[in-house]
Amino acid sequence: MSYIDIINVSKSYADNQVLKNISLSIKKNEFVTLLGSSGCGKTTLLRSIAGLGSIDNGKIMLDSEDITHKNPGDRNIGMIFQSYCLFPTMNVFNNVAYGLKLKKEPESKIKNEVMSALESVNLLEKVKSYPSQLSGGERQRVALARSLVMKPKVLLLDEPFNAIDAKLRKALQLKVKELHKEYDMTSIMVTHDQDEAMIMSDTIHLFKDGVIEQSGTSAELYLTPKSKYVASFMGNYNVIEAEIFSKITGGKYSKEHTIGLRPESIEIHKEKLEAKANEFILSGVISNLIPQGNIVRFSVKIMDEYVDVDVLVDRCSGFSIGDIVNLKIKPDKILYFD
Amino acid sequence: MSYIDIINVSKSYADNQVLKNISLSIKKNEFVTLLGSSGCGKTTLLRSIAGLGSIDNGKIMLDSEDITHKNPGDRNIGMIFQSYCLFPTMNVFNNVAYGLKLKKEPESKIKNEVMSALESVNLLEKVKSYPSQLSGGERQRVALARSLVMKPKVLLLDEPFNAIDAKLRKALQLKVKELHKEYDMTSIMVTHDQDEAMIMSDTIHLFKDGVIEQSGTSAELYLTPKSKYVASFMGNYNVIEAEIFSKITGGKYSKEHTIGLRPESIEIHKEKLEAKANEFILSGVISNLIPQGNIVRFSVKIMDEYVDVDVLVDRCSGFSIGDIVNLKIKPDKILYFD
C-alpha cells in the first residue's frame, strides 16, 4: 500500500514545462531521495507535495486522500526549504518553538523540546541570536530544528545539509534517520550528494528534465543504471562509446552498445596481465592522480582516451604519473547502454 | 614570496570572538581551501579579505600592500557569496554582465564573454530569467558566472558549488581550476566537501573555533592529521581511546595515546589471520554495511566497540551482516594523538 501517490502531475512556468506527467508512489515510513541535475524540478515537486505550488494537472494523494487542493497547513507535512525561510523577526528559540507554540503545547514542554532540538543541531549557544546574525550553516540548522521539532507525518527535506560541514552532517543525517524511524515519518529528501542519498534513503528517484528516469535502491541505481544519464549521474562511470571501446581494445569489442565502467571495477596492475575469456586487458599511461579522501583516482590514458580508475588510498603506493600500467576489465563489470 | 598575508587578524561580534588572531600566508597563484565546522568563522575571514567586514585588529596585505582599509572595489577581488547576493532587479544576463559593463567593455565583447560564461555554467536557456525565477542551483551558478567573468586577481569562493548536482559540479570545479590557472588567479575557497577540497586545492587550512588548527596539502591533512579534531574532520577516522584499544586488542596495545585509523587502511578478511610483528588482528562481527558510491563501509563490532572499515564496492562481495570477520591493522597505518 502506498502512502503518498503522485499521479500524473504536470507543472509549467510560462513555456517551461518543469514537471512532465510525473507519477510516483511512496510507501509509509519510506525514506525517499530525489536526485537530479540542478533545475530539473525537484524543489517544484516537493513544493507541490507540500501544497505550496499549484500544479497544472494531476493529483496528489496522501494516505488515500486526495490532498491536491488541501491547504498546506492541514497536511501535517514538514518542509525544510532550500532557502531556509526562517522568520527574520524571531530569534533562534522562537523560530524553532513556532510550531509548538501554535499547537498550544505547555511552556515547559516547548522549552524542553526546543532546547533538545537545538542541542542536536549544535546551536545551544545561539538561542538568542536572530537569523541575520547567523552563519549560513547555522541558519540551515535552525531550519532543520524548526521542522524536526514538529515531528510531522511527512517530512520534506530540500537539500537540508548542504551548508553544513561533513562531520556535523554525518551526525545530523543520523539524527534525521533516527527521528524518521522513531516517529514513523515518511520522508522525501532532495540532495546533490550521492553519498548522502545512498546512506539515508530506501529508494532513490532519479529525475531528468521533469520525468523520472530511474527509481530503485541506491545499490540498484549505482550498480545497474538503466541509461548513460543515470550512469554518469550516479557514479563516476567511464562511459565509452562502442566505436572507441572497440578501438582501444584493438577490435576485441565488437558490439554496438556504448559501455559503462565504474572506475573502481577496473583492476590496475604494473605487471603484464593475461586476458582470460571475455576479459579485456588494456595498457596505458597514468596521466593524472587525484586523491579523493579514502580513494585515489587515476586517469589512465589509453591511445587518445582517458579512463578513470579508483584505488583505495592505501593500495596505491608504487603508482605515479607517467607509469605504464595494465588495466583488467572483467566482463561482468561492463554495463551496456543503447 | 607570499601574495596575500593575513596578519594577526581578530574579529568579534559582541562577546563572540570569531577570529582569534589569525595569521595566514597565501602564495601567488595558489588555490587554498578553508575547511572548518559550520560557524567557525570562514565566511567572516573571507569577507575580511574582500574588505567587506571591519576587523578589530590585525592587517591584511595583498601583494605587499596593506589593504586593511582599502575600499573593497579597489582590490580587484572577486567573491562568490554564500548567499549568492544576485541583483534581484536584473535578469541573468545583466547580472553576469554587470561588472563588465562597469568596466565599459565594448558591447560585443560583453555579450561574448557573458554568453560563454553562461554556457560554461549551463544556463544559456535562462539568460532572460530574473533571480526570483531560478532554482537554487541556478542562482548559485549565476553567482559563479558573475564572478568568473571578471577574471579577478583574487577569487574568493564561499561554498560555491553546494547547491549544484555532482555531475555539473565536477565540470564547474574543473572550469574554475582552469580559469584559476589561465588567469593566474589566487583563489581561496570555503567548502564543506572534503572531496572538493582535495580535488581543487593546493593547500588546505583547517579552522577550529577561530584559529587555524592545521595547514597543509590535502594528503598531508588526510594522512597525517595533527590532532583528533583534524582526523575526525578530514576523513572518517576511527578514533579510539587508548584504554579501549588496549581492551579490544586484548592488552596488546599498551601506550597511552589515543589512536586514529582510517577505515580504508584496515584489511578485512574472512579467514583467520596470523599477526606479524606489531600488527594487530582483531576479530568481530559485521553489524552494518553502508554503500557509499564506489566503496562500502562496514561497521564491525568488536566487543562493545564499532570500527569502520571501507572496502571498494567490487571487492566486498561475500560479506554480509552478521558475518564474523578478522581485521588486520598494520602498525604504520596507526596515528597516535595526545
Place this chain on the structure above:
Amino acid sequence: TPAETTEGSESKELTKVVVSEFRGMNYAAVHIADAMGYFEEQGLDVEFAVYGDGPVAFQGMHAGDSQFCMLSIEPVFRAFDEGLESKVVAALDTTRLYGFAGSKDITEISQLKGKTVFAGAPGSAPYSFIWSILEEGGLNPAEDVTFAQMQYGASITALEQGTIDASYMDHYNRNKFSAIGANFLVDGADMETKKRVFGSEKFEGSIITATKKFVDENPETVQKFVNATVKGAKWLTSHSDEEVAEVLMPYHDGSTKEDLIERISLIKIAYSPDCKISAEGYEAMENFSLKTGVLKNKVGFDNIIDMSFVEKAQDVK
C-alpha cells in the same frame, strides 16, 4: 431636535441652542449676553461653533448643525437665490466699518489700474465692498485690477511685501495697517464714501439668522434668543470699553485685554443698541447686493427679515 422646549419642567431645564459664527468683534452683543447669563435667564443653553468662514458656518446651520448663525447678510441673500430660505432675526451693527488700505505709494483709487488687490474671498461682503469702491473710483474692477485670493491673515504681509497694492481691512485692524505705513484709501469710519457706495449710512450687515423652518417652528426659542441678545446689545452700548473688554475676554482666546480695548474703541460707533434693521438699511443692502451680483432678483424685506422678535425684545428687562 436639541431646540425642543421643555416648558413646565420644574427643574427649569435649559434649551440647548448652537450658534455658528465666524468669530469677530461685530457679534459682541451675543457674546455679552452669553457671558452675563442673559441666555440662561431666558432658559437657553447657548453653545458657539466657530467656522473658518461665514458661508460655511451658514451652510452648517442649514445642514442642521446649529440653530442660529451670525454672519454678514450677503451670503444669506445669495443662498436665498439658491433656494435656502432663512430669516434674519436681528442685526448687531448699524453700519459697515470696512476699510481699504493701499500700500505706501498708492494714495488714490485710480492708481490701482493694472494692480493687484485683495478683497477677501470672492463673493464675500468685503469683496462686494471693494468692488464698489473700485467702481466708484472710476475703475472697471473686472478688467483693471487683479483680485488676489489669500488668507486674511496674509494680507498685511502681502501689502508690505508689495505682492498686492491694496487690501481690504477690518476697521479694528486699522492700527496694524498704519504700522506698516499703509494709506487708507477708505477709512473704516469715513461715512461719506460709505454713503456713496452703499447709498445709505445705515447698513445693518452683521446679522443673526436662522432657517425659515426653524423660525416658523420654534418662535419661542427665537424670541428668547433675541431677548437676550437685545439685552446684551444694550449692556454693550452702555458700558465703557474696559468693561466690555473684560467681559469679552473669554471669547477671544489669544487676545490680550489691551488688544480688545483697542478694537472695541475703534468699532463701537457701529454697535447697534436695538438690533433693528431699518427699511433704509435693508434697501441699501439689497441694492448693493444686486449691484455687485450677489443677488439676481430682489428678495423683499418681508421675505427675509423678521423684526418682530426684536420689537418684542425691546421691553424685556
Place this chain on the structure above:
Amino acid sequence: MRSIDKEKKRYFSVVAIRSVFIIAGIFLWEYSASSGSYNPIFTSYPSQILKDLIVFFTSGELYKHASITLTEVFWGLFFGSAIGILLAIVFGYFSFIGEIITPIISAISCIPQLALAPVYVLWFGLGLTSKIFLAGLMVFFNVFSATYGAIKSMDKGILESANLLGASHFQTLRTVVIPSCMPWILSGLRGGVSAALVGAIIGEYIGSKGGFGWMITYSTSYFNISRVMSCIVILLFVGLGLNKILDIMEQKLLVWRTVTSLRMENLKNQD
C-alpha cells in the same frame, strides 16, 4: 501565451468591476439627490456636475485654471521628488547626518502649512513659487520618507556585490540602489501625487489669482457647489491619470518583482 491571456482577463475583470462600482455609486448619488432625501445644494449631484463641467470647459475657464494648477503640481512633483530622493540618498550615505536631521524633517511635516500663510506670502509672494514650494514640500515628505526607509532596509549583500564588482558610489546608486528601492520610491510618488495636488490647492487657498483652489474658494462662497464638485472631479481625474502613469512605470520598472498575496491559494497560483 496562456498565462498572458489569463493576465489580460484578470485585468479586464478588475477594470470592469471597478467601473461597475463607480457607476453604481454615481447612480446612487444621482438618485438620492433627485429623490430629495437631502438638499442637493450641499453636495450637488452628478448630472448637475456634468452640466457645470461642460460650461466650465466651453467657457475656457477650465483651461485657464487647469493650466495654473497643473503647472504647480508638475513642478511641485518634480522638485519634491527630486529633492526627496536626493536627500534620502545623501542621508543613506551619511547616516550620521541622517540621524541628526530626519527628526527635524518629521517635526516640520507636522506643521499645518495653511497656518504659515503669512510666512509663505512673505517668502514667495503670490506667484507660482509659493504653490510650487508648498506642493513640493508635501511631495518631499512623502518621497523622502519612502526612499529613506527603503534604503535603510536594503539588502546589504547586493551593495557589497556591486562594490566588489567595481561599481563606484554613483554607479551603485544608479544600477543597484535606485532600482531595488524602486517599489518604495514609486509608492512614495503615489503619495506624492496626492500631496502635490493637495499642496497646490492649499497653496492657492493661501493666496493666488487662479487655479482650482482659487475656483473652489470662489465657488464655495457663492454656494456654487456644482462648480466645487466639478473641480474635485477634475482633480480626481488628474490624480487617476498620474497614478496611471505610475502604474505604467511600475510595470516597466518592476518586472523583476513578484507580488505577494497573503492567501495561500493566491500564493499558490503565483508563479
Place this chain on the structure above:
Amino acid sequence: MRSIDKEKKRYFSVVAIRSVFIIAGIFLWEYSASSGSYNPIFTSYPSQILKDLIVFFTSGELYKHASITLTEVFWGLFFGSAIGILLAIVFGYFSFIGEIITPIISAISCIPQLALAPVYVLWFGLGLTSKIFLAGLMVFFNVFSATYGAIKSMDKGILESANLLGASHFQTLRTVVIPSCMPWILSGLRGGVSAALVGAIIGEYIGSKGGFGWMITYSTSYFNISRVMSCIVILLFVGLGLNKILDIMEQKLLVWRTVTSLRMENLKNQD
C-alpha cells in the same frame, strides 16, 4: 559592553549636534528679526513667541485648546491606522478586491479635503466627529499605503513556512505578517502622525469650538502672529513627542533588523 558604549556615545552626539543646529536656527531667527532685516510682525520671533507661550499656558487656554486638538489627533491616529492596517491586510488576502479598490483610494487621496468642508459639515456636523474623520482619513492614506506596499513585497517563503507549521490565517498575520511589515507600518505611522495633526487642524479650520486650528484662524484674522507661531511650536513638539514614541516602539519591535547604510565604510562597521 564596548559596543553598547559606542552606541550611547553615538546617540548623544547625534542629539547634541541636532540641538546645536536647532539652537543656532533660533538665534539666527531672533537676531534677524531684532536687527530689523524684515518686519517681525509677519513671522514674530523666538523671544516674543516664548513670552506668548507663557501667557498661553498660564491663562489656561493652552490646556483647553490642546486637549481638544489632541483628542482629535489621538482618535484620528487610532481609527486611521487601525482601519489602514486592517484594509491593507484584507486587500492582502483578497488581492483581487485590492486591485479593484486601491486606485479609487489613490484618487480620493488626491482631493483636497478643505474643499469638501461643506460636505463634511453636512455629514458629521461640527463636533469631534468631523475632525476625527478628517484626521483619520489622512492617517489612513498614509498607513494603508505603507502597509499594503509592505505586504505586497513580503517574502513568500516565510508565509509558506508559517502555514506549513500549522499557523491559521490569523496566526500568520499576528506572528509573521505584522512583525515583518512592522518597519513599513511604523514608517506609515510616522507619516500618519503628521497627517493626524494636519488633518485635525484643517478640520478645525472648517469649523470648530476650539483647538489649535481654531486658535490659528482666530489669531490670524487679528494678525496675532506670535500666537500662530506658538501654536506651531506646540504642534512641532507634539509631533516630536509622537515621533519619539515611535522611535521607542521601533527600538522595541525591530531588534531583529539591521539598518543598511550605503557607504561601504559604514556597512563594514555594522555587525
